[in-house]
Amino acid sequence: AQQAQQQALAQAPPPDVLYNNALRDYNLGQYDLAFQEFGQYMKFYPNTELAGNAQFYLADIEYQQKKYDAAVADYDKVLEQYPSGNKTKTAELKKGFALLELGQKDAGIRELRALINRYPNSLEAATAQDRLKRLNVPATATTPRRRPGQ
Template sequence: MKAKPVSLVITLLLCSSCALQSDLVILDRRVTALRQQVSQREERIKTLNSEIATYQDKQIKTDRTLHNKQADFGALLNRIRNRLQELRGRLEENEYYVKRREDVLANTESRQEERWKALEKSFQSSLDRIVRLEQYLGMEPSEKLKSPSTEKSNTSAKKTPDNLYVKAKQQFDKGKYEAARNLFQSFLEQYPKSKEADNAQFWIGEIYYREKWYEKAILEYQKVIEIYSKGNKVSSALLKQGLAFLNLGDQDNARLILKELVRKYPGSNEAKIARERLEKFQ
């Protein structure tokens, strides 16, 4: 009778041992699976960290490149500003001598006007003497001559914006640049709001360009770009301004202005010429 409880206890212990061993196997499998998941996640994290580091390196290089380009562009703009300031300084001296020459011309014209008035007075005096002589002799009065002042007043056309602009352009087409420049400047002073004002300003710059006074031409073209920014001569002014810098041997400023022309007016004939010029810089 005592043997039965002992064997029952042994049986229970054996069953418990088998159950415990089975649980351990299951637990071990779960641990192994967790280790694999952790390992995979760690590999994934490493891959992501590597990709992030690569992206950060590319971003740093991109930012550095953009910063360098911005610095180069800013340096070029500063060089243009300095160059324009230098040109303005040089032109102040040149304009002084031009003003002196204009004063001399004005004095000459004044003296010519005085001589003309004297001749006119003399002619009128002679005409009066002839009329009195005819009356004294009882002759049939001849057709009276008109005095120069009368003829001048009758024949001179009334000044209008169109007439003045056309006259200036005719002088330009004939190659009489000084006369054309004076007329264009007079036109701008009298009719600054005219529809032809931007054209007149451009032709002033063109006159200096043809006279090879490139510094002055650059400044006159700049007035077209700044004052008449909505006019139809801006693209032409940019092109000629770039070519003027090129003629002065300043390729950096010439390149910058021609690129600006292509960017703002890509479909214009001026942009086509600018591209051809830029290709020669390569």
């Protein structure tokens, strides 16, 4: 099995070529092709510096194609497997948006609030605050105040 994997890897395009082709196709809106290419990248090069980005783009393509359940699962992979990657904040933001699109309002709000708390001065936090504002929801959870004597 390991020999078959090594043969497949030997036939795979170099990581930079595969990633750049996938990103080009993504930017051109050729999502099916880009999804295939990013999928190949993850198959052959899951431990490279750009693997977290490739995983993010897989999720983002699913989001663009309104496959929100799959997008949430793949954004989670970005957050869990590549927590220090440069797409982490955007993955958390888009995961929150995908949850809202699925009608999971409470989960989506929680995700957006967590992002705001974790990265308060980021562009993603500002975008999350804007989305919550449009939902007429405060950016931070409010706890009901207890009246004296209760």
